[in-house]
Amino acid sequence: GDSVTQMEGPVTLSEEAFLTINCTYTATGYPSLFWYVQYPGEGLQLLLKATKADDKGSNKGFEATYRKETTSFHLEKGSVQVSDSAVYFCALTGTASKLTFGTGTRLQVTL
Amino acid sequence: NAGVTQTPKFRILKIGQSMTLQCAQDMNHNYMYWYRQDPGMGLKLIYYSVGAGITDKGEVPNGYNVSRSTTEDFPLRLELAAPSQTSVYFCASSYWDTSYEQYFGPGTRLTVT
Numbered sequence: 001g002d003s004v005t006q007m008e009g010p011v012t013l014s015e016e017a018f019l020t021i022n023c024t025y026t027a028t029g030y031p032s033l034f035w036y037v038q039y040p041g042e043g044l045q046l047l048l049k050a051t052k053a054d055d056k057g058s059n060k061g062f063e064a065t066y067r068k069e070t071t072s073f074h075l076e077k078g079s080v081q082v083s084d085s086a087v088y089f090c091a092l093t094g095t096a097s098k099l100t101f102g103t104g105t106r107l108q109v110t111l
Numbered sequence: 112n113a114g115v116t117q118t119p120k121f122r123i124l125k126i127g128q129s130m131t132l133q134c135a136q137d138m139n140h141n142y143m144y145w146y147r148q149d150p151g152m153g154l155k156l157i158y159y160s161v162g163a164g165i166t167d168k169g170e171v172p173n174g175y176n177v178s179r180s181t182t183e184d185f186p187l188r189l190e191l192a193a194p195s196q197t198s199v200y201f202c203a204s205s206y207w208d209t210s211y212e213q214y215f216g217p218g219t220r221l222t223v224t
Binding site: 032093102 | 115210
């Protein structure tokens with residue numbers, strides 16, 4: 001079945017550091033890929049998406065590129081802020097059109 | 112727009128008790144979902160609904176029941192609580208044609224002891 005694997009956290013960075021959170025997937029067909037973010041005490045919200053190979057999703061300074069050859073969708077940000085501290089979930093929709101989530105990666109950004 | 116609301120925020124149940132987690136949305140979304148989130152795990156789909164009167168099982172439906180009598184409401188029922196149901200429960204909703212873009216409630220933290 002479909003699955004998503006994310007790098008384990010927590011990831012701790014200083015403000016203005018570069019962020020990469022790795023995500024790889026297994027799916028049949030051509031899934032759409034997503035990053036969701038969960039701020040403390042809140043539900044998840046969609047951060048960005050990519051629906052086909054080589055698409056780049058971007059939002060709030062975050063980017064991720066759909067790489068079919070490596071089945072990856074790594075999340076990047078050039079300069080993180082304290083307000084980016086949250087849990088980030090990689091997800092996909094496969095043939096069943098339902099979201100399959102990774103386990104989440106906690107990011108802590110310090111001053 | 113309140114979005115997706117869930118009540119209660121926290122609850123402690125004894126083994127064997129029953130309870131209903133409430134979920135409501137005011138965005139006129141057709142689709143609604145219930146997930147559970149366990150520590151160190153991703154979200155697991157419990158049940159979902161594509162419209163009033165229509166519900167279907169997700170990945171982990173055992174021990175739960177749902178109903179969808181209106182577009183707005185999608186309550187989740189736990190009949191005989193067990194410690195394995197200790198988790199954070201999220202309700203979500205979406206439009207039918209953008210079901211990947213789900214709007215989540217703030218969650219209910221449930222402890223069964």
